[in-house]
Amino acid sequence: MATTADFKNGLCIEYNNDLYTIVEFQHVKPGKGSAFVRTKLKNIKTGRVVENTFNSGVKITTARIEKRPHQYLYNDDLGYHFMDANTFEQVSLVKEMVDGYQFLKEGQEVNVVYHAETETPLSVELPPFVELKIVYTEPGVKGDTATNATKPAKLETGAEIQVPLFINEGETIKVDTRTASYSERVK
Numbered sequence: 471m472a473t474t475a476d477f478k479n480g481l482c483i484e485y486n487n488d489l490y491t492i493v494e495f496q497h498v499k500p501g502k503g504s505a506f507v508r509t510k511l512k513n514i515k516t517g518r519v520v521e522n523t524f525n526s527g528v529k530i531t532t533a534r535i536e537k538r539p540h541q542y543l544y545n546d547d548l549g550y551h552f553m554d555a556n557t558f559e560q561v562s563l564v565k566e567m568v569d570g571y572q573f574l575k576e577g578q579e580v581n582v583v584y585h586a587e588t589e590t591p592l593s594v595e596l597p598p599f600v601e602l603k604i605v606y607t608e609p610g611v612k613g614d615t616a617t618n619a620t621k622p623a624k625l626e627t628g629a630e631i632q633v634p635l636f637i638n639e640g641e642t643i644k645v646d647t648r649t650a651s652y653s654e655r656v657k
Contacts (some may be wrong), residue, residue, distance in 0.1 A: 484531040534586035568594040570647040572629035596647040610635035
């Protein structure tokens with residue numbers, strides 16, 4: 471058990487019979503009345519962000535979650551298959567549990583988030599940046615670079631993102647998995 475004084479970003483709590491992480495919080499002490507804490511909570515299973523206000527000093531049940539390294543193997547009709555890097559056990563998860571599934575490449579290292587008490591997998595976190603090869607994009611037109619113009623590019627995983635005009639087919643780029651956007655060219 472914890473109180474609102476223990477709130478910090480990333481803390482996992484049980485709220486409305488579900489698990490949420492604290493994305494943002496703010497202690498408020500109005501001139502009149504008692505203090506309270508305004509929070510933004512992200513549902514671990516659905517990814518939905520909700521706002522809630524807790525009275526100051528309220529007891530909150532914290533949940534213990536663990537991030538364990540796994541390796542992505544493949545996906546099929548049953549879901550996405552991962553192997554625990556320590557025990558070599560395989561776990562199969564549905565697509566909704568994998569953030570940024572379109573950027574998964576076979577053999578890639580990811581973190582699977584587990585609820586420690588029940589040993590159930592909750593979600594999959596990709597690294598913030600992944601390096602992927604461009605398999606198809608239209609050639610850039612010379613002189614078309616007056617502004618930050620972009621063009622669509624298809625990556626080796628099948629995902630499609632916008633890239634700058636100077637990026638060509640066959641090049642390897644770094645993709646930000648949090649925003650699903652181009653970051654930089656890999657040399």
